[in-house]
Structure formats: structure tokens, C-alpha cells
Amino acid sequence: xxxxxxxxxxxxxxxxxxxxxxxxxxxxxxxxxxxxxxxxxxxxxxxxxxxxxxxxxxxxxxxxxxxxxxxxxxxxxxxxxxxxxxxxxxxxxxxxxxxxxxxxxxxxxxxx
Amino acid sequence: xxxxxxxxxxxxxxxxxxxxxxxxxxxxxxxxxxxxxxxxxxxxxxxxxxxxxxxxxxxxxxxxxxxxxxxxxxxxxxxxxxxxxxxxxxxxxxxxxxxxxxxxxxxxxxxxx
Numbered sequence: 001x002x003x004x005x006x007x008x009x010x011x012x013x014x015x016x017x018x019x020x021x022x023x024x025x026x027x028x029x030x031x032x033x034x035x036x037x038x039x040x041x042x043x044x045x046x047x048x049x050x051x052x053x054x055x056x057x058x059x060x061x062x063x064x065x066x067x068x069x070x071x072x073x074x075x076x077x078x079x080x081x082x083x084x085x086x087x088x089x090x091x092x093x094x095x096x097x098x099x100x101x102x103x104x105x106x107x108x109x110x111x112x
Numbered sequence: 113x114x115x116x117x118x119x120x121x122x123x124x125x126x127x128x129x130x131x132x133x134x135x136x137x138x139x140x141x142x143x144x145x146x147x148x149x150x151x152x153x154x155x156x157x158x159x160x161x162x163x164x165x166x167x168x169x170x171x172x173x174x175x176x177x178x179x180x181x182x183x184x185x186x187x188x189x190x191x192x193x194x195x196x197x198x199x200x201x202x203x204x205x206x207x208x209x210x211x212x213x214x215x216x217x218x219x220x221x222x223x224x225x
Contacts, residue, residue: 032211043116043202043216051211090155094210098168099145102155 002027004093006103013081014111021076021106023091032094033074035065037087044090050074086110116217118203124223130191133220137184137205144186145214146178149200161186162209198224
């Protein structure tokens with residue numbers, strides 16, 4: 001069975017500091033990997049995805065994630081965060097069964 | 113283009129009642145999925161439809177059902193509501209499935225009293 005682990009439930013970080021949100025997955029088959037962001041009282045927005053090819057994927061707002069097959073990880077990073085990045089971030093895995101398995105989420109709190 | 117539209121946004125129901133939630137996917141998207149989000153259980157997969165066919169179903173009781181129409185719009189129904197059904201119900205659509213990346217709606221907040 002597949003599973004996704006987001007070890008950090010909350011991450012506080014000062015504005016303009018770098019941040020890494022960790023995601024590890026467990027799967028016996030090839031996977032698709034995703035990061036979603038959720039702002040209060042809203043749905044999930046796709047931040048970035050890994051399907052195949054280059055292991056480093058980037059989003060338009062400065063986030064990047066690297067797929068590491070040997071460590072079964074897909075950590076999300078940003079070199080300099082802004083107040084507006086405060087939100088909850090979800091890692092998800094898909095494997096051709098028409099559903100995602102989501103992690104429990106990481107609340108990123110950016111402090112002024 | 114318009115995003116995924118879910119109606120209603122908020123709903124309050126009494127235990128034992130039934131409820132129907134609606135989802136209009138992005139134009140051209142044929143895959144529609146439903147998820148339940150609660151503070152305790154997080155995001156749980158309910159079911160996925162493609163061209164009116166259910167391709168996968170999560171581990172929810174039979175009280176939870178869904179369907180998809182020929183125009184790709186989808187509905188989910190919960191019968192005999194329980195307090196524990198209170199949650200944010202999210203609908204998501206994609207062109208053909210998970211590899212495309214799902215676009216989520218804003219959700220329907222269901223409160224069962």
C-alpha cells in the first residue's frame with residue numbers, strides 16, 4: 001500500500017529565510033508526485049508536479065522540489081519566503097489508480 | 113477559463129437527512145474526483161469518475177455515492193447523515209486522470225447537527 005509522510009506538522013520561518021518542507025512516500029510502483037497549497041477557506045492549488053524526466057521541478061512562484069528515488073522523497077524548498085506564502089502545504093502521490101494519497105499537511109507560518 | 117465550481121459552498125443538515133453536492137469541472141476535463149477533508153483524517157479519497165464510469169472508490173460506507181453525467185458534471189450524495197460526516201468536500205477535475213494533475217474546487221463545507 002502507498003503512503004505519504006509529512007513529518008513536520010508546522011514550520012515557522014522568518015520572512016526572506018529559506019524553507020524546506022519534507023515529504024517521503026512509500027510505494028512499490030512508479031509514482032507521480034505533487035505538491036498542493038491550501039489557503040484558509042479555499043480548495044487546493046497545484047504548486048508543482050513530478051511525472052518523469054528531470055528530477056528537479058519548479059513552480060512559477062519560486063518553489064522547487066526534487067524527486068529522490070533512492071530516498072523516496074520529494075521535499076519542497078524555497079530560497080526566500082514571503083508573508084504571502086503562509087498556508088498549508090500537502091504532498092500527494094498517484095500511481096495509476098486514479099486517486100491521490102495525501103500527506104497530513106504542513107502548516108507554513110512566515111513571520112515578519 | 114472557469115475553474116472547478118462546487119455548489120453549494122456551505123450546507124447545514126440534520127442527522128439522518130441526505131444531501132447532494134454538485135461539481136462542474138473545467139471545460140474539457142473528463143475526470144472528476146471527490147475528496148473528504150477533516151481535521152482528524154486529513155484528505156481522504158471518495159471516488160473518481162471518467163466518462164460516466166466510476167474507476168476507483170475509496171473506503172467509505174455505502175451511504176456515500178456519486179455519479180457523473182454526460183457533460184462531465186458530477187454529484188455526490190450522502191444518505192442518512194451522521195455527525196462524523198461534517199467535513200469539507202472537495203471536487204477535482206483533470207483532462208484524463210491523476211497524471212495530468214487535478215484542479216480542485218473551493219469545496220462544500222457540510223455541517224451535520
